[in-house]
Amino acid sequence: xxxxxxxDFFFPWLERFVAAGSPWGCDGTTVGLDGTLCLHLTxxxxxxxxxxxxxxxxxxxxxxxxxSLWVERASSTDPRLGKAALRHVAARLTxxxxxxxxxxLTRRNRELVDVRFGPGLLESLCGEILCVGQxxxxxxxxxxxxxxxxxxxxxxxxxGSELLMHLVPRGAPAKGEVVRDYGPCALCTARMPAxxxxxxxxxxxxxxxxxxxxxxxxxxxxxxxxxxxDAGAQRLINPFLHDAVPADISLMNALxxxxxxxxxxxxxxxxxxxxxPLMTGPSQSLYLTRPELRPNLEFLRRLRLTDLxxxxxxxxxxxxxxxxxxxxxxxxxxxxxxxxxxxCVPRLIGDDSVAVVQQARRxxxxxxxxxxxxxxxxxxxxxxxxxxxVRELSQSKARTPGKAVNLIGFGSPxxxxxxxxxxxxxxxxxxxxxxxxxxxxxxxxxRFRDADLNLVFPAKHxxxxxxxxxxxxxxxxxxxxxxxxxxxxxxxxxxxxxxLAVEPPGEPFFQQRMSSLRARWDALARRAAGHRVGVxxxxxxxxxxxxxxxxxxxxxxxxxxxxxxxxxxVVRTHAHAGSHERDFQHARQRLGEVLRSHSGLSVTKxxxxxxxxxxxxxxxxxxxxxxxxxxxxxxxxGKVPVSPFDFEMGFQGGLRTLRRLLNLAETxxxxxxxxxxxxxxxxx
Amino acid sequence: MRxxxxxxxxxxxxxxxxxxxxxxxxxxxxxxxxxxxxxxxxSSYKLVAREQVRTVMGLLQVPGxxxxxxxxxxxxxxxxxxxxxxxxxxxxVGCAGRGITRMFEVLGEAKVLESGYDVVVYDVLGDVVCGGxxxxxxxxxxxxxxxxxxxxxxxxxxxxxxxRAIVTHARNGVALAGVVANLRGSSKELATLQAFAARIGSxxxxxxPQHEAVQxxxxxxxxxxxxxxxxxxxxxxxxxxxxxxATTQEDxxxxxxxxxxxxxxxxxxxxxx
Numbered sequence: 001x002x003x004x005x006x007x008d009f010f011f012p013w014l015e016r017f018v019a020a021g022s023p024w025g026c027d028g029t030t031v032g033l034d035g036t037l038c039l040h041l042t043x044x045x046x047x048x049x050x051x052x053x054x055x056x057x058x059x060x061x062x063x064x065x066x067x068s069l070w071v072e073r074a075s076s077t078d079p080r081l082g083k084a085a086l087r088h089v090a091a092r093l094t095x096x097x098x099x100x101x102x103x104x105l106t107r108r109n110r111e112l113v114d115v116r117f118g119p120g121l122l123e124s125l126c127g128e129i130l131c132v133g134q135x136x137x138x139x140x141x142x143x144x145x146x147x148x149x150x151x152x153x154x155x156x157x158x159x160g161s162e163l164l165m166h167l168v169p170r171g172a173p174a175k176g177e178v179v180r181d182y183g184p185c186a187l188c189t190a191r192m193p194a195x196x197x198x199x200x201x202x203x204x205x206x207x208x209x210x211x212x213x214x215x216x217x218x219x220x221x222x223x224x225x226x227x228x229x230d231a232g233a234q235r236l237i238n239p240f241l242h243d244a245v246p247a248d249i250s251l252m253n254a255l256x257x258x259x260x261x262x263x264x265x266x267x268x269x270x271x272x273x274x275x276x277p278l279m280t281g282p283s284q285s286l287y288l289t290r291p292e293l294r295p296n297l298e299f300l301r302r303l304r305l306t307d308l309x310x311x312x313x314x315x316x317x318x319x320x321x322x323x324x325x326x327x328x329x330x331x332x333x334x335x336x337x338x339x340x341x342x343x344c345v346p347r348l349i350g351d352d353s354v355a356v357v358q359q360a361r362r363x364x365x366x367x368x369x370x371x372x373x374x375x376x377x378x379x380x381x382x383x384x385x386x387x388x389x390v391r392e393l394s395q396s397k398a399r400t401p402g403k404a405v406n407l408i409g410f411g412s413p414x415x416x417x418x419x420x421x422x423x424x425x426x427x428x429x430x431x432x433x434x435x436x437x438x439x440x441x442x443x444x445x446x447r448f449r450d451a452d453l454n455l456v457f458p459a460k461h462x463x464x465x466x467x468x469x470x471x472x473x474x475x476x477x478x479x480x481x482x483x484x485x486x487x488x489x490x491x492x493x494x495x496x497x498x499x500l501a502v503e504p505p506g507e508p509f510f511q512q513r514m515s516s517l518r519a520r521w522d523a524l525a526r527r528a529a530g531h532r533v534g535v536x537x538x539x540x541x542x543x544x545x546x547x548x549x550x551x552x553x554x555x556x557x558x559x560x561x562x563x564x565x566x567x568x569x570v571v572r573t574h575a576h577a578g579s580h581e582r583d584f585q586h587a588r589q590r591l592g593e594v595l596r597s598h599s600g601l602s603v604t605k606x607x608x609x610x611x612x613x614x615x616x617x618x619x620x621x622x623x624x625x626x627x628x629x630x631x632x633x634x635x636x637x638g639k640v641p642v643s644p645f646d647f648e649m650g651f652q653g654g655l656r657t658l659r660r661l662l663n664l665a666e667t668x669x670x671x672x673x674x675x676x677x678x679x680x681x682x683x684x
Numbered sequence: 685m686r687x688x689x690x691x692x693x694x695x696x697x698x699x700x701x702x703x704x705x706x707x708x709x710x711x712x713x714x715x716x717x718x719x720x721x722x723x724x725x726x727s728s729y730k731l732v733a734r735e736q737v738r739t740v741m742g743l744l745q746v747p748g749x750x751x752x753x754x755x756x757x758x759x760x761x762x763x764x765x766x767x768x769x770x771x772x773x774x775x776x777v778g779c780a781g782r783g784i785t786r787m788f789e790v791l792g793e794a795k796v797l798e799s800g801y802d803v804v805v806y807d808v809l810g811d812v813v814c815g816g817x818x819x820x821x822x823x824x825x826x827x828x829x830x831x832x833x834x835x836x837x838x839x840x841x842x843x844x845x846x847x848r849a850i851v852t853h854a855r856n857g858v859a860l861a862g863v864v865a866n867l868r869g870s871s872k873e874l875a876t877l878q879a880f881a882a883r884i885g886s887x888x889x890x891x892x893p894q895h896e897a898v899q900x901x902x903x904x905x906x907x908x909x910x911x912x913x914x915x916x917x918x919x920x921x922x923x924x925x926x927x928x929x930a931t932t933q934e935d936x937x938x939x940x941x942x943x944x945x946x947x948x949x950x951x952x953x954x955x956x957x
Contacts, residue, residue, distance in 0.1 A: 057750060063750065216792075310782075310786065311741075311744055311745055312778075313778065313779055313782060314741060314772060314773060314778050314779050314780070314782050314783040314786060315741060315745060315772070315773045315774075315777075315778045315783070316773060316774075316777055316778050317773070317777040317778050317779075319777075348779070349778060349779040349782075350777075
């Protein structure tokens with residue numbers, strides 16, 4: 001995970017991104033007091049240093065993203081070397097950093113004029129980058145930031161040294177030596193840095209200040225007060241602070257994972273190219289392939305952008321640009337499917353993208369074309385996308401012998417457990433016709449109607465994604481409890497056989513299947529019996545009919561089947577104590593109904609979240625599932641968090657899940673290192 | 685530096701009033717800048733020869749233009765009034781509101797407002813239809829707002845709407861300095877305007893009656909003050925100018941715009957009275 005306020009996490013990642021999959025290596029990144037960032041590149045035995053002035057465009061240098069990017073020095077006199085490096089880095093950075101450019105690459109507060117020079121100065125200017133107790137540089141931590149005696153002190157400390165810096169407003173006497181003057185204030189040090197580490201701290205602080213201030217900014221002494229406040233200071237948004245992918249099913253994920261001749265045209269400004277697909281990669285956390293923090297270059301190759309500029313937005317709109325880009329894409333790519341994606345800005349200025357796309361459709365009647373209209377109240381309108389996809393691509397039903405099923409929401413081709421499910425279905429002579437959601441294959445979509453049943457993964461997010469498409473299919477849709485765990489997979493197969501009216505697999509089939517894994521399962525289950533899993537549930541959840549299933553995964557029943565003893569903590573969510581007591585009793589009853597082994601089950605009532613930390617710390621369990629969102633009590637208590645994402649479908653998937661959970665339970669990572677984590681109430 | 689913004693219903697005469705007031709400030713020895721916030725770029729029509737008008741948006745469209753200088757942006761108009769024209773898209777495309785916001789960014793970048801002007805007059809397009817047209821208020825550029833209105837219902841309706849925008853942006857130090865009556869000759873017009881100004885908690889400034897000299901001056905692309913300085917209407921503008929010039933903080937207020945039902949009732953009462 002990249003942390004905005006910890007450059008030593010960020011810059012190596014930036015270097016990897018610039019270098020990955022290219023002939024260029026990146027040996028390091030250094031920052032300057034004047035807001036410049038230097039990338040040290042190597043390629044073909046040559047070296048090139050590229051400078052990026054992140055904050056200010058320079059008259060004599062090529063403009064790049066509101067600043068300038070240029071070749072500072074190259075080991076060869078051949079100008080092509082520098083140009084190649086420049087092109088490469090510009091393309092990589094452009095592809096990667098869009099609307100949510102990481103905080104360390106963003107100039108800020110350009111509209112902020114009056115800033116109170118007081119205790120809140122650091123937060124106003126560069127909150128979330130320079131944070132006391134959090135921001136580290138090498139082995140130094142920003143230990144103190146204090147407003148004192150008309151100056152602002154910053155103290156970076158390590159075990160062996162301390163570096164003291166001062167921010168002094170314009171007109172106030174300097175404190176020590178002035179390192180750099182930023183206009184509204186100067187950065188001073190009591191002593192010059194004595195080591196590389198200290199120099200890097202000074203450079204980093206200066207770099208951040210250069211991005212956070214501008215010459216017209218005025219500092220107002222706190223005591224004097226001001227009619228204008230600094231409430232306009234820019235809050236920083238950093239996508240890298242997310243621990244998990246926010247949405248498993250999205251338009252961008254669908255398009256990124258699509259196989260076949262897809263081309264996309266996005267009608268948007270460059271900033272809006274959507275960082276989502278670049279951040280998440282094609283993988284789906286739900287389907288047990290973890291998100292990859294790298295751009296999918298195939299996705300970028302398929303995507304063209306109208307690249308609306310500010311001037312185009314104001315003066316002409318972008319309909320013409322969209323029309324010509326659609327034409328260019330069709331001519332050059334000869335796609336099997338063309339997807340035009342609208343965005344917020346064209347909609348706000350009234351561009352009629354629908355009419356432009358319809359015109360392209362009229363001119364290219366045989367090309368399936370989908371126009372995705374962005375709606376501000378529904379992230380990317382992906383429900384309409386699935387409907388249009390079915391409508392555009394699926395052709396009339398061609399009857400083929402035997403039964404066929406479309407699996408909706410059971411995973412992408414990369415999902416490990418999908419082949420097993422397909423193989424299990426084929427053992428009942430049921431053909432898997434297509435697998436859609438979260439991704440799709442164009443050829444499969446063409447034959448989508450050639451199925452007897454749409455088997456929908458029984459989770460709300462899948463159901464909602466596909467609900468508009470279902471009526472378009474001409475195929476019956478149905479749900480069956482998802483195939484998790486040994487018994488769950490068996491029940492799923494029987495239910496599918498029932499839905500398709502085919503001969504269900506007999507007992508010999510299951511015995512033969514189980515024989516190959518029963519011994520391993522039993523051995524692992526015996527180990528699991530020696531472990532306990534802490535389960536934190538909210539009392540209100542027991543009022544829901546499917547409270548034992550999360551995102552379609554019957555995780556609680558699976559844990560029980562695997563032999564783990566469960567220690568359930570039911571947290572009060574209502575102020576009224578009587579209501580909590582009723583919910584608690586209801587929870588006990590429901591747990592008793594669902595879980596087959598009651599011997600290892602204990603249920604505890606938790607009256608307040610404050611008591612939960614203590615319970616987690618003292619609990620004799622290694623793994624914890626919690627429904628308290630973003631609760632860091634688990635790791636700070638030294639326990640390992642688990643979630644429905646850790647579960648896999650199918651018999652083999654169940655075995656892998658059991659092994660995974662045991663490995664987690666027996667790896668004392670958090671137990672050993674939890675004391676090094678920030679406290680549970682720390683907020684990013 | 686005094687900063688005045690003239691708002692009002694489309695076609696009500698904002699530009700005519702604003703330009704004459706700018707000229708009178710200039711004649712009084714002040715350094716005046718008039719900023720036209722309208723894609724039609726006709727605010728400087730009476731001060732700068734049409735073929736010499738250049739707009740901020742037009743200048744930004746020149747390929748390779750990153751920043752603009754004060755010299756590029758500001759036009760030196762007749763009668764000593766400097767002018768800036770925002771410009772913007774052709775009707776029906778693009779986003780004029782964003783253009784106005786961008787123009788204010790350019791004014792900041794080129795330090796136009798830091799060039800020693802005594803008075804800045806913002807002449808803003810029609811009604812406050814979106815955030816862009818409220819930019820002079822939104823960013824605290826204008827402090828005194830003058831609403832130009834006639835006794836016609838829709839003109840009053842627009843004036844009432846503008847008052848709502850002033851309330852919204854009052855935190856920026858914006859206040860209503862008065863209602864300018866640009867009379868159309870309908871019956872009870874002055875009384876209606878006086879009653880309206882009182883209802884919203886403001887004052888009615890010296891009224892400008894209809895006069896053929898205004899049209900005559902426009903045909904010659906001039907202000908009345910320049911074209912017919914001795915005619916009666918020029919004296920009316922001078923009287924209005926006198927009131928605007930004498931306006932102090934105490935004369936400005938946060939208006940109390942009428943609710944829709946109140947407005948309907950007010951209009952009914954005004955007709956009956």
